[in-house]
Amino acid sequence: MTAPKYKRLAPEDRAAELVEAGLKVLAKGGITAFTIDNLCKASGASRGLIGHHFGGKDGLLAACYAAAYAPLLQVIGTDTPLPLGALLDDLLSDRQFQRDGLNIWLALWGEIAVNPALRAEHLRQYDRYHRAIAAAIASHALAHGRQVDPSRLASGLIALIDGLWVEICIAPDRMDPPAARQLVEAFLAPHTGPLR
Template sequence: MTSQPAFKRADPDERRASLIAACARVLARDGAAGASVRAIALEAGVSPGLIGHYFGGVDALVAATYAQVETQVAAALDAAVAAAGSDPRARLEAYVCASLLPPIADSELLSTWIAFWSLVRARPEIASLHDEQYGRFRAGLAALLAEAGVPAPALRRTALAVTALVDGLWLELCLSPRTFGEGEAAAIARGSLSALISTARSAGSGNS
């Protein structure tokens, strides 16, 4: 029995990534209330002190986890759009539906996201992360809507409506997944998107 090392030194970036991943799992499993230093450290298989060492505190780790999850989601959306080819309408549908299908519409990822939402009100740095994320999503959506023929005056309200639709479906997909059948949320989004953009195209700059 040659005693094996009690721990191993990791590359700082890998260690940070591992802690962020553990934090995301804890947020998904127990919500924001369960994201304690000890719970995250246990999940990551390290000692509690490491979190302070790498992030300075648990709040900063949670914020870093938000940023990481958001980057991951944005990359998946971009990939879905790229894979959809060059047809404007197909690209738009890909952007919207990708949020509602695996791997984005994952139980763990959605739970993590709701935990972040619950922190927005009380934590200014989380609030600004949210504002940036929301703005990016809506800007990307507006660009695709414009390509798909939605006239400029209707762009803002259509983008806001579709964003709300996706967020709402996302929310319910997380809070009680059994509400929807396999892929039903994406199908609803596709149908609603169709209705919203055809109305926006014909109505032009109408005000309702």
């Protein structure tokens, strides 16, 4: 009767652990800290595992990217489309705006701009995101009798939210979620009608 040297996990559990470690590493040290050694330290696993489960560092990075996008898509992923106000509440909630999450996005954006594989994946995900937001804007504007270009406004809204993320991330004492929410309303309300 001796203590086991390690715990043997189902592949999906181990993969989830590694992805979580990857997100932690990205949040703390950015893309330059995303190394095998750091990932092993953060996950408690050994060097060989990343190659075994993801085929290499890049595979894990792609999985981390998908994991970072998951909460966004979950917000818009319901069958019955959310009303615009509720959608914004979710997108701008503290849960989404956590500092670590923002650092992860910053780290990934720099890589997406430069890594074709990651970029292709991003465009796919982004497309769903954009369409869901445009739909919410369209139906809101219709209900308030306004005429707008939903696609363009959606692009602007996404850009604004992204920019606010950056500000919160880089200068937290200058911007916070409530102020961000107010600015988003200031952007939308004049075109789509009041949001609540």
